[in-house]
Amino acid sequence: MTGRLKEGKVIEVKSWAFYTEPEKLNVAGVDVAYRRKGSGAPVVYFHGAGLTRRWLPFYDAMATYADVIVPEHPGFGDTPMPEWLEDFDDINLHYEQFFDELGLDRFHLVGHSLGGWMAAHYAVFFSRRLLSLQLITPAGLRGSLLNDPFRQTGEEALERVFNGEAHAFPEYLEGDERVEQLVHDYAELTAQARLMWNPRYDPRLERRLARVRTPTQVITVDEDRIMNADVALRYADLIPGAETAKIRGATRTTSHVPYVQEPEALASLIAEFVNRHPEA
């Protein structure tokens, strides 16, 4: 909630579930918000669209295995939208500098959905820096999207993201006061549109993925109503030597956001792949 005092001073009271104050790192004039916890091998996680401004139970589960770093992309969460953001190249160079500033030399990279696309694109250019790459229900290839992400109502999005079971995860539905949350969501959608309005995939990625020289695992779910799972698996065909895995639900089918239904199992699956590819 954002409270407004009579004197006009705004006090920020962010009280929704899983909210934690982010750390800030100035990268070429942009205050990047990120959260970090755990010890061991460094694992960077690129979030997808939505569920920013919080430290999810899934991150906590990963942090029991690794040093988990979750930056918020430019224009997402508490990282402001830089005037220069135009495309995935800008994201790549932004993160290249972010990792430099953070003193991360080599690390494991995990990306979900839009973040999976970013991670794959990063790996095309900078795979020498990566110890491993894991893509969870990634976007980015022709035919990935089952629906138009820019033409869905809030209700439709919830239905698709949670496979109709959003009610089972009330903490994940919490957010800022109504108007402020809508304004924030619109700003994030704008950043997303800046990257993928037209075309809504990267036509060059198919050819370029052959350049990825990083051990890669593509993770799909029981039932994904956002991304076409067959297209997601194309990543594994296109990246030399890539493996695939499916994260299944114990009690509910896993959806586009398997970290909601199966945070521990997904964290363990990711950690297992990370541990198989230690720094030489």
Next chain:
Amino acid sequence: MNKLEFYLNNGGKYSFIPRRENLSKSIFINTSTKYFDPIRGQRVIEDFLDNMVLGEQLGFDGLLVLEQHGGPNAVAGQSIVMTTALAARTKNIRVGAVGPIMNTYLSPMRYAEEVAALDYVSRGRYFFGMPVGIGPNYHALGIDPTHARERLREGHDLMKKAFTEEGPFEWDGKFFKVPYANLWPKPLQKPHPEIWVPAVGSKDSLKFAADNHYTYLAILVPLPILLRNIKTFRDMCEEAGYTADPTQIVATATVHVAETDKQAQLEVEAHFMSMLQNSFGSPFHDSFPPGHVTSQSLRGMLSGGYRAKEISETTFAEALADRSIICGSPDTVAEQIEELTSAMGAGRLVVNCDGWTAPAWLTRKNMTIFAEEVMPRFRAPGGKPIWDQSKSQAWNTTSEYGARVEEPLARPTVRLADTGVVDIRTAHIEELRKPLEP
């Protein structure tokens, strides 16, 4: 009565589509072209053009064509093409396209050429709009909404420079790189044809219009908000060092006038309700694609209760009460126009006379009564439109006829078997079919 210029703006919608609730998501984007019948489509476009051309003979001051894309609201929505046809078929009346959407052009130079060419085709009667374009157009045409305003502004700056400075020059902007910007022909009107800025009320658009001395076309929103926007615009003009001229503020209205209030309502109700139910009302994500509005505007809309009520649920009585439609006898319509435009301090009124779907004959009836009995009340004695400088004894337009004609010495009457002697001009309206003498 305050003085007004009248700009005719008919809709020309293709109406042979299922009701909105039977269509998917958006009428602008999703209405299948299978419903389009070229035989009917030709009729819509020809009726649209014919009635707009009639506007000159009736004495409107200008004709204004809006632009839409990708749906049945847009059959006559290719504004440059339609305006060119109107310019070719009229002699004196001002013609204007509020469109095209600059962001649909790869290069603003192409748009600048079209503006200049139309200025010659119309012999200096052309004016034009610089709309951002509504959200659904960005979806349908695949234009990037996240740069919409910034790209439009740069396109405008380039066009203005091309209109007003000698070429060739190099344009090296963020969105446009033109090595040799060289506008042939340059426009006839100096410095360039008048520019109208249609705005719902975003401060950004109002300031753009105010700073450039452009004309603010006030898209109809609830009156208190409209008046607040007008005040903001006037204040911005003062800040820019001048006082806004009344002709710089343009009101808009859907108008239907007939012999009586009841008759007018009966004639227009279904068409106006169809406009509300089957033309507007895109879902939020279609109306506001990402980046199309600023966070500030969005916060304002959401806090102000954006669509407290779905537009399609508005009743006709509510629409009459809040002046979404101005409808009635000439007296009623004149009174409501006076009320609206004087509250706004507007010197011009854009009038929609076809409710988007009314048949051509009904539209002509409405336009004719409006020109003859309403427009003269807002004009100097003689009722001439701004473009008529003639000193001839003959009247040139219907509005001039309406202004000059006096009460006849004898009324035209007839004896009807059941009723008695009635005025033949109003005998087709039930409540006016009253005996004048036993």
